[in-house]
Amino acid sequence: MVPRAEFRSYYGRPILKRPTWKVPDVPGYLFLGGTAGASATMAAVAELTGRRELAGAGRWVAAGASVAGVAALVHDLGRPERFAHMLRVLKPTSPLSVGSWILAPFSTLATASAASQATGRLPGLGRFAGFGSGVLGPAMCTYTAVLLSDTAVPAWHEAYPELPYVFAGSALTGAAGAALLCAPRADHGPPIRMGLLGTAMELAALHRVERxxxxxxxxxxxxxxxxxxxxxxxxxxxxxxxxLVSGRRAAPLLAGGAYLAAGLCTRFGIFAAGIASAQDPVYVVTPQRQGLGAAGLP
Incomplete structure (x- = not known):
């Protein structure tokens, strides 16, 4: 067997600069943002179908997760005003700029909806804010996958067709897990179906990435x-x-906890995979050489 080739760079320095995003701030934000987005959309649909208690639980989760996610993002940036600076310009070709303009209105609308529900004031505006955050929910679930894929990090960049589906599926299971923990048992039907859909989507997309x-x-x-x-x-x-276990009181709680823990592991695992691929020259050099060979170039 021919041993695996060792790739070296000048002076032993990495070819790619390692992403400077902090852990656990950024992986935590990836998880919280996805859970918030899916929860807001679930709450909007539950409101339209007359499931008021499920809608209320979804609003609380969306607001809490979005506020915690913004806090994690601001902590990673170092100074709060840096987040405000990102909103000075909307640049459609920049996933970071577009993502900032998704996050800011979403977190505002989700928090306003939960505040209206808590105080009982301005219920009409509260419902409108809830529907607005629900419309933005799918973008909240997936824009972070586009943001990672737009970098030069090999494991993220090359997985650009699948990462949005991985994040969307994981967001669905995260929101389903939170609903199973917070919503009344009578309203568990939609979260159960949402969790099954998210499970299938996430596992299928991850399998395709690996293969x-x-x-x-x-x-x-x-x-x-x-x-x-x-x-x-x-x-x-x-x-x-x-x-899917019926008749056991603890089953929904265990299912909800498992879903949420899975979402954390997914985001931290994908983040760590990208860091590992950026630090090893083999993942940078080999695909470039293969691309040149396929194009018939030396």
Whole structure:
């Protein structure tokens, strides 16, 4: 067997600069933002279908997760005014700029809806704000995947077709888990179905990432990222199975906890996989050489 080639860069420095985003701030924000977005959309649909208690639970989760996510993002930036500076210009070609303009109105609307529900004041405006955050919910679930894919980090960039589906599926299971923990048992039907849909979407997209990317997909199945994503798969399957157990009072609580833990493992695993691929020159050099070879260039 020919040993695996070792790739070196000048002076032993990485070819790509390691992302400077902090842990746990950014992976935590990825999880909180997705859960908030899916919860807001679930609440809007529940309001339209007459499930008021489920809608209320979804609003609380959306508001709490969005506020916590903004706090994590501001902590990563270092100074609150830096977030405000990102809103000075809307640049459609920049996922970071567009994402900032998704996050700001979403968190405002979600918080306003929950505040109206808590105080009983301006219920009409509160419902309008809830529907507004629900409309923005799908974008909240997926824009962070586009943001990661738009970087030069190999494991993120090469997975650009699948990452939005991974994040969307994980957001659905996260919101379903929160609803199973917070909503009354009579309203568990929609969250259960949402969790099953999210489980299927996430597992299918992750499987495709691992199979399609080849060498660049190695960080998703090896080392610490691989262990986190393996645990995520086990937890999400456990959550789906427990959500279908009837007659056991603890089953929805266990399912909800498993779903939320799976969402955290997914975001931390994907984040760690990207960092690992940026630090190892083999994931940067080999795909470029393969691309040149396919194009018939030396």
């Amino acid at each position: 399609r990317l080849g060498l660049v997909g190695e960080p998703y199945v090896t080392g610490r990222p691989g262990r986190l994503l393996t645990l995520s798969k086990a937890l999400v399957v456990a959550g789906a199975g427990l959500s």
